[in-house]
Amino acid sequence: MGYVALALRMRSERFTCSVKMVAIRMQFTVYLVLLLNIYNSFVSALYFHIGETEKKCFIEEIPDETMIIGNYRTQLYDKQKEEYLPATQGLGMFVEVKDPDEKVILSRQYGSEGRFIFTSHTPGEHQICLHSNSSKFALFAGGMLRVHLDIQVGEHANNYAEIAAKDKLTELQLRVRQLMEQVDQIQKEQNYQRYREERFRQTSESTNQRVLWWSIVQTLILVAIGFWQMRHLKSFFEAKKLV
Amino acid sequence: MLFWFLLLCVQLMLGWIRASELTFELPDNAKQCFYEDISIGTKCTLEFQVVTGGHYDVDCRLEDPDGTVLYKEMKKQYDSFTFTASRNGTFKFCFSNEFSTFTHKTVYFDFQVGDDPPLFPNENGVTALTQMESACVSIHEALKSVIDYQTHFRLRETQGRSRAEDLNTRVAFWSIGEAFILLVVSISQVLLLRSFFSDKKTTTTRVGS
Numbered sequence: 001m002g003y004v005a006l007a008l009r010m011r012s013e014r015f016t017c018s019v020k021m022v023a024i025r026m027q028f029t030v031y032l033v034l035l036l037n038i039y040n041s042f043v044s045a046l047y048f049h050i051g052e053t054e055k056k057c058f059i060e061e062i063p064d065e066t067m068i069i070g071n072y073r074t075q076l077y078d079k080q081k082e083e084y085l086p087a088t089q090g091l092g093m094f095v096e097v098k099d100p101d102e103k104v105i106l107s108r109q110y111g112s113e114g115r116f117i118f119t120s121h122t123p124g125e126h127q128i129c130l131h132s133n134s135s136k137f138a139l140f141a142g143g144m145l146r147v148h149l150d151i152q153v154g155e156h157a158n159n160y161a162e163i164a165a166k167d168k169l170t171e172l173q174l175r176v177r178q179l180m181e182q183v184d185q186i187q188k189e190q191n192y193q194r195y196r197e198e199r200f201r202q203t204s205e206s207t208n209q210r211v212l213w214w215s216i217v218q219t220l221i222l223v224a225i226g227f228w229q230m231r232h233l234k235s236f237f238e239a240k241k242l243v
Numbered sequence: 244m245l246f247w248f249l250l251l252c253v254q255l256m257l258g259w260i261r262a263s264e265l266t267f268e269l270p271d272n273a274k275q276c277f278y279e280d281i282s283i284g285t286k287c288t289l290e291f292q293v294v295t296g297g298h299y300d301v302d303c304r305l306e307d308p309d310g311t312v313l314y315k316e317m318k319k320q321y322d323s324f325t326f327t328a329s330r331n332g333t334f335k336f337c338f339s340n341e342f343s344t345f346t347h348k349t350v351y352f353d354f355q356v357g358d359d360p361p362l363f364p365n366e367n368g369v370t371a372l373t374q375m376e377s378a379c380v381s382i383h384e385a386l387k388s389v390i391d392y393q394t395h396f397r398l399r400e401t402q403g404r405s406r407a408e409d410l411n412t413r414v415a416f417w418s419i420g421e422a423f424i425l426l427v428v429s430i431s432q433v434l435l436l437r438s439f440f441s442d443k444k445t446t447t448t449r450v451g452s
Contacts, residue, residue: 046263046354048277059266059349061397150263155390175379182386189393193400200404207411214418221422225429232433240440 045071045150052145055131062153063192064123066185069157070095072130073148074112084146092133093147100124109133123192155185262359264394266294266351269301269340276337281328281356289314289336290323290353292398295405297346302339308332318342351398359387 050056060068074093075084095116097106105126106118120126132145158181164174261279269275281287293299300318307313307329314324314336328334340348372380 045261046265046277046279048275057268059268061266061401149265150261151265153264156262172373172375172379175376175383179379179382179386182383182390186386186389186393189390189397193393193397196397196400196404200400200407203404203407203411207407207414210411210414210418214414214421217418218421218425221425225425229429229433233436236437237440242440 045073045148047146047148049144049146050130050132052132055129056147057127057129058149058151059125059127060151060153061125062120062123063188064120066154066188067117067119067157068126068128068154069152070116070128071148071150072110072114074132075146075148077144077146091145094131094133096129098127098129100126123195154188155181261357262353262355264351264353266349269296269338269348269350271343271345271347272341274337274339274341275350276335277352277354278333278335279354279356280332281334283328283331285328285357286325287328287334287357288323288325288353288355290355291319291338292321292351292395294349294351294398294401296348297343299348299402301348301350302342303336304339305334305336307334353394 048056062068072093072095074091076091077083078085091112092109093112093114094109095106095114096104097116097118099105099120099122101122101124105121106116108116110116128151130147130149155178158178160174160178163169163177169177263279267275289305291301291303293301298318299320301320302317303314303319303322304312304316305314305324305326308331313326316322336352336354338350338352340346
């Protein structure tokens, strides 16, 4: 009896042990996936050069309720080695995002590598500006910064691996989810298009009105001035006894 | 478990397949260059469009890592160029507004490197897709082209709209300016005429006496 109990206990212990091992391995893989996620965001994207104090702005014309994710990585040029250093301590980038009404919706300083996320609440042209905080660095001395930048808008910003993991979707479900997100984006863009077309029409109608009123007013002014000139000169000449 | 591992592989692959789409302002007499590291054999597409500014044209130049010019066009409004990377290295493309003296240009470009990443690693594998899955894939491709057309339409509409808004402000300023000029000119005409006759009057009196 005792042996059976012992055997059973050992087996149950081994079972819980193996379950724990699987759980730990799962957790490890999840973290690895997340880490690689983060790592991949900073893998070589498009890059360009800016001066230390230069401010570089990008325009994103987006409909409302659209999420934008921006990843950037900065490298400093090392004059001695004549190459770009992989990472620099203390180098920061200031990210400023303005909405179409020139109101600042995001204004933060990040490190040399950063990720900024914002969602638009008004449709229109948003401005994303980047500049470095190099005011306290004397070492730069006219150096150039290499900035790797990647901006993902709307549906492209979605991380399908994460969504699949979170909602536990099968392959087909994930594909359908992706299609739904795409259609959502198209619909938002169409709405925005309608709003823009309305603005365009208002501007054209306003120009039309202005041109119309201006022609009438100009003709009236001309006629009135003509009359005034003739009358004034006539009275002037009569006063001078020339007429 | 395998699913997680395969997801990992997908993540790894994502690094080498990119599409960058940016809109930036190019000041007058300025040149802006972008660089991208591309591996050999990757099919890339560069598409650009000038959104606002002057005659809506910009110079574009694409160079491979050796410095060979793959694409060079002057004063182009919109173009699309597809090429396959002939070697590993940093490819460079530049937009130049150096021919313009005072107009700022807003340029949109879309640089696609490689094909889109597959949603699952199975797509590259041996297993065939079910009918539902292949239908999903074709719908996805069609929707991608719809989004692409929408973007180009939006850019052309922006062009038209900014011109219309420009025209509107110009008409307003011009009307006010012209009204002002009219009044000034007519009053000064009358005053000038009066001054002619006033002088003549004094000379006649002087001659008389």
